[in-house]
Amino acid sequence: MKVKVSEINNKCDNEVVNTDITASIGDLLLDAGKISPSDVERIIAFQKQKGVYFGEAAKALGLISDDDIQKALSNQFDFPHLMASEESFSSELAAAYQPNSAQVEALRAVRGQLMLRWFIDVHKTLALISPSRNEGRSCMAANLAIVFSQIGERTLLIDADLRQPRQHALFNLQGGYGLSDVLAGRADLSIATRTTVFRDLFVLPAGTVPPNPGELISRGLKNCLQQLQIQFDVILIDTSPTEQGLDAQLIASLCGGALLVARKDKTKLDALQMLKETLQDTGIQCLGAVLTDF
Amino acid sequence: MKFQQLINIFWSRKRIFLSVFMMTVITTLFVSILLPKQYVATTSVVVDQRNVDPVTGLNSPVSQLLPSYVATQVDVIKSHNVARKVLEKLELSKLKLSDNQQMKKDFPQLEKDFPDLQKKFVKAGGIGDIRDWVADLLLEKLEVKPSRESNMIQFDFASSDPQLAADIANAFADAYIQTSVELRAQPAKITADWFDSQMASLREYLEHAQSVLSTYQQQEGIVDGSDRLDIEKTRLVDLSRQLVEIQSRTNELKSRKDLLASILKQGGSFESLQEVLDSKLIQELKTELAVREAHFAEISQKFKKGNPQYNQAEAQVTSLKKEIQSAVLMVLNSINSMVTSSKQRDDMIAKALAEQKAKVLDLKKKHDQIAVLSREVESAQRTYDEVMHRAIQTRMESELSQTDISILNSAYPPQKAAKPKVLLNMILSIFLGGVLGVGAALLSELMDRRVRSAFDVSEMLGIPVFAVVSAPVAKENRMLWRFNLDKIEQRLNLFIRRINESKSI
Numbered sequence: 001m002k003v004k005v006s007e008i009n010n011k012c013d014n015e016v017v018n019t020d021i022t023a024s025i026g027d028l029l030l031d032a033g034k035i036s037p038s039d040v041e042r043i044i045a046f047q048k049q050k051g052v053y054f055g056e057a058a059k060a061l062g063l064i065s066d067d068d069i070q071k072a073l074s075n076q077f078d079f080p081h082l083m084a085s086e087e088s089f090s091s092e093l094a095a096a097y098q099p100n101s102a103q104v105e106a107l108r109a110v111r112g113q114l115m116l117r118w119f120i121d122v123h124k125t126l127a128l129i130s131p132s133r134n135e136g137r138s139c140m141a142a143n144l145a146i147v148f149s150q151i152g153e154r155t156l157l158i159d160a161d162l163r164q165p166r167q168h169a170l171f172n173l174q175g176g177y178g179l180s181d182v183l184a185g186r187a188d189l190s191i192a193t194r195t196t197v198f199r200d201l202f203v204l205p206a207g208t209v210p211p212n213p214g215e216l217i218s219r220g221l222k223n224c225l226q227q228l229q230i231q232f233d234v235i236l237i238d239t240s241p242t243e244q245g246l247d248a249q250l251i252a253s254l255c256g257g258a259l260l261v262a263r264k265d266k267t268k269l270d271a272l273q274m275l276k277e278t279l280q281d282t283g284i285q286c287l288g289a290v291l292t293d294f
Numbered sequence: 295m296k297f298q299q300l301i302n303i304f305w306s307r308k309r310i311f312l313s314v315f316m317m318t319v320i321t322t323l324f325v326s327i328l329l330p331k332q333y334v335a336t337t338s339v340v341v342d343q344r345n346v347d348p349v350t351g352l353n354s355p356v357s358q359l360l361p362s363y364v365a366t367q368v369d370v371i372k373s374h375n376v377a378r379k380v381l382e383k384l385e386l387s388k389l390k391l392s393d394n395q396q397m398k399k400d401f402p403q404l405e406k407d408f409p410d411l412q413k414k415f416v417k418a419g420g421i422g423d424i425r426d427w428v429a430d431l432l433l434e435k436l437e438v439k440p441s442r443e444s445n446m447i448q449f450d451f452a453s454s455d456p457q458l459a460a461d462i463a464n465a466f467a468d469a470y471i472q473t474s475v476e477l478r479a480q481p482a483k484i485t486a487d488w489f490d491s492q493m494a495s496l497r498e499y500l501e502h503a504q505s506v507l508s509t510y511q512q513q514e515g516i517v518d519g520s521d522r523l524d525i526e527k528t529r530l531v532d533l534s535r536q537l538v539e540i541q542s543r544t545n546e547l548k549s550r551k552d553l554l555a556s557i558l559k560q561g562g563s564f565e566s567l568q569e570v571l572d573s574k575l576i577q578e579l580k581t582e583l584a585v586r587e588a589h590f591a592e593i594s595q596k597f598k599k600g601n602p603q604y605n606q607a608e609a610q611v612t613s614l615k616k617e618i619q620s621a622v623l624m625v626l627n628s629i630n631s632m633v634t635s636s637k638q639r640d641d642m643i644a645k646a647l648a649e650q651k652a653k654v655l656d657l658k659k660k661h662d663q664i665a666v667l668s669r670e671v672e673s674a675q676r677t678y679d680e681v682m683h684r685a686i687q688t689r690m691e692s693e694l695s696q697t698d699i700s701i702l703n704s705a706y707p708p709q710k711a712a713k714p715k716v717l718l719n720m721i722l723s724i725f726l727g728g729v730l731g732v733g734a735a736l737l738s739e740l741m742d743r744r745v746r747s748a749f750d751v752s753e754m755l756g757i758p759v760f761a762v763v764s765a766p767v768a769k770e771n772r773m774l775w776r777f778n779l780d781k782i783e784q785r786l787n788l789f790i791r792r793i794n795e796s797k798s799i
Contacts, residue, residue: 106761113760140763260755262745264762265306269743269754276755288758289751 025055028072034064074099079150080197088196090170092139095146096197104147110290111147117287118257119153125225125235125255126287127160129248129279131271132241135263136292138166141238148234149201156192156232158204160221160251161240162213165206171195178207182224183216189227202232213240217247222254242275252284260289302746303739310738311731318727322719332452332713335459335705337467341367341445341698364440367447367699370477371438371470377429379469380462436466446702456707463705474697483692489685496681500674507667514660523661526654533647540643544636551633554626576621583614 026043029035035043035058047057055069074081081099082089089096094103118126128144130137138161145157159167162180167173177187182204192204210216228235237255239248252258258279262272276286304311341364370376408414408431415424437450449466453459516522570576590607597604745751748759 103763106763110760110763113758136763143763259760260751260757262751265744265746267745269745269750272745272751273754276757286755286757288760289748289755290760291745291748291751291762293762293764 025053025069025072025076028075029058029064029068032068032072034068034072039063080199082197089172093142093146093170095143095150099150104143107143107147110144111151113288114144114259119234123255123257124229124233125237125257127237127239127248127252127255127258128261129239129252129258129275130241130261130263131267131275132243133164135241135261135267137241137261138170138238140261140290140292141236142167142170145201145203145234145236146198148236149198152200153233154200154202154231155234155236156202156204156228158228158235158237159206160217160237160247162206162210162216162247163240163244165209167203167238168205171203171205173203173205176205176207178205179224180207180210180213180216182207183220184210185220189224192228214245214247214250217250221251225254242278243271249279249282249284252279253282255284257285257287259287262289262291264291264293296749299746299749304732304735306744306746307735307739311735314734315724315727315731318730319720319723322723322727323716326714326716326719329714330454331711332454333456333459333708333710334450334452334712335456335463335708336451336703337449337463337705338702339447339449339467339470339699340702341447364445364447367474368438368440370473371447371449371466372433372436373473374426374429374433376466376469376473377433378425379472380432380465381425381429383465383468384461432462436462449705451705452713456709460705460707467701467704471697471699471701474699475694478697479692479694482688482694486685486688486692489681489688493678493681493685496674496678500671500678503667503671503674507664507671510667511664514664516657516660516664523654523657526650526657530647530650530654533643533650537640537643537647540636540640544633544640547629547633547636551629554629558626570622570625573621573625576618576625579614579618579621583611583618586610586614 026035026040030037030040039058039061043054043058043061043063046052046061047054050057050060052060055064055072058064059066059069079099082096091097094101095107098104114126128137128141138159141157145155148155157167158179159165160179165178168176168178171193173193177191181187182189182191187207189204192202195201195203225235237251239251242248260272260276272289279286408428412424415427418427435452437452439448439450440446441448449463449470451459451463451466453462511517586607590604590611593601593604593607599605743750748762751757752759
């Protein structure tokens with residue numbers, strides 16, 4: 001299922017990765033090279049004898065593991081995700097690695113709320129804001145982006161944290177240009193990268209860490225967003241913490257709405273309340289809050 | 295503040311809680327272990343309820359029943375006076391300000407409980423007698439426990455040396471008994487002394503009264519009693535009776551005399567007068583006169599006048615008549631003289647009576663005086679006697695050496711150290727540590743409120759919380775309580791199922 005990066009680097013108009021949705025599990029496993037054709041016959045014989053599914057029969061014969069079946073199933077149902085063994089992304093992306101965990105269920109709940117409250121009409125951009133560092137904002141942004149992409153929304157994740165960017169590390173995007181370079185005029189918006197696993201998820205990393213993040217963002221982000229809104233359904237923006245500067249509020253005002261991220265047992269209530277009040281004073285809508293607890 | 299929030303706060307601040315808690319408990323443990331061992335020896339005394347006064351044998355009012363009685367006893371035990379006596383009993387009376395080292399050598403038993411006594415005393419000011427100071431130190435280590443319902447009082451003395459603890463506890467009991475004897479005897483002694491001083495003045499007064507009485511009696515020559523007065527009184531009565539009689543007689547005589555006088559005036563005969571009639575002489579003369587007159591009548595018939603015989607007879611009658619006349623006159627005179635004599639006697643008796651009256655009155659006055667004096671003597675005597683009685687009694691009381699307090703249990707050197715009570719201290723420290731820990735946790739949370747739950751955020755900020763995204767790897771210590779409860783429930787169900795299975799087998 002590997003798609004070459006060079007292909008994705010092209011404009012992401014209507015390019016679709018071919019996945020045969022009608023394929024059976026047996027075919028998928030064959031394609032993946034997990035079983036040989038001779039194995040298939042044994043499995044089918046076992047299947048007839050016991051009256052179980054193909055996957056279970058194969059597992060019972062010890063030919064494949066649970067992981068292989070899961071992988072095949074998610075392909076069958078067009079629900080891309082990664083096995084723990086495939087360490088291409090950071091393990092923090094729970095939405096990629098543990099799609100059935102409670103954490104990801106919670107993320108899906110957040111996704112549902114946001115779809116109802118925000119992305120229902122003209123809004124396409126949303127800033128994730130938190131008062132200070134290490135509150136799970138970047139991780140939340142990345143995971144939310146993944147779950148948005150899993151329902152077929154064309155999702156763009158922008159890393160606007162020009163002070164300590166993290167998204168390139170999470171999505172394992174080594175080096176290259178990013179938002180700061182776009183704003184500085186050294187690159188254009190085509191550098192938004194489609195991720196290897198998730199067809200509808202594009203990531204715009206922060207790029208080179210600039211000496212003047214505040215000025216850069218106030219200079220050209222508005223234009224960028226206007227252009228990007230044409231191409232994407234959902235644009236999630238990861239920001240730097242508000243205690244480090246006004247970038248986050250600026251970005252939030254461009255988006256018109258913000259989602260507060262706070263870490264349980266760490267974020268100070270006072271700081272959170274101050275942040276919410278400042279946002280509301282400047283006419284930014286605080287959609288709600290998400291608590292992280294990991 | 296919901297309960298769930300509190301739980302969250304404690305759960306997240308459990309480190310502070312635990313550290314404070316452990317600090318408290320460990321500190322207590324160390325202190326308890328490191329504190330010097332204290333042995334407590336116990337003496338108990340019983341305050342006996344004998345309501346009989348040992349001196350008078352009378353029932354005295356039961357002072358022990360008064361609620362303040364035992365409290366007073368406790369105060370007495372805790373008094374400086376008793377502590378000083380204890381020092382005497384422990385032969386620490388030689389204690390005096392000297393060199394610190396010297397003192398350690400001289401009184402090794404004190405060194406254990408009160409190290410560097412000398413230095414501390416000097417540090418505390420060093421004013422006054424060191425013995426007073428030590429006595430107060432002893433009192434600090436003494437605990438007096440009166441029992442609630444009975445008349446028993448318990449002395450607990452704590453010391454680092456079991457033998458010394460027992461000795462001092464016993465010394466305290468002895469000193470207390472001694473003091474209570476003194477307390478009893480002292481007022482009695484003062485009273486007795488006061489009575490003695492009073493006795494002297496009373497005796498003087500009595501003697502004075504007696505001497506006044508006797509001098510008066512001597513002066514007036516009145517012996518005693520009222521015999522003489524009675525005699526005089528009877529005499530007075532006699533005299534008055536006599537006077538009455540004599541006066542009546544005099545009156546009678548007077549009336550007679552008046553009668554005579556009136557008769558004389560009218561020239562009547564006295565023949566009819568009683569006295570004349572009564573007079574024998576006159577009667578004889580009259581009979582003779584009658585004889586003579588008869589004789590004369592005969593003669594006059596026989597003879598004529600001038601006849602010698604006739605003359606003789608006539609002369610005889612005439613002489614007789616003269617005699618009678620003279621006799622009547624005599625009678626009259628005698629009546630007269632009788633009247634005068636009777637009057638004289640009247641006067642005499644009246645005078646005697648007046649004199650007697652005066653005498654009796656005088657005597658009576660003197661007797662009254664004597665009665666007053668002797669009453670004075672009597673009352674002085676009575677007072678003196680009563681005071682004497684009380685004086686003897688109080689004197690006896692003041693020398694009484696028994697009390698109604700007796701030692702029930704003497705102290706003995708305890709085997710086990712009573713303090714520090716490690717277990718009790720630990721239990722207390724657990725409570726205290728818990729309270730302090732909770733306080734510290736709450737305080738630290740108040741100083742720095744953090745986001746504890748979705749409820750906090752939605753309540754404070756008024757915005758919805760979409761989800762709580764928890765750890766992908768279910769770190770159980772970070773899980774909400776609800777999940778933990780679910781787990782517990784699952785395990786319980788499993789357990790019950792297993793039990794049922796084992797039963798069915």
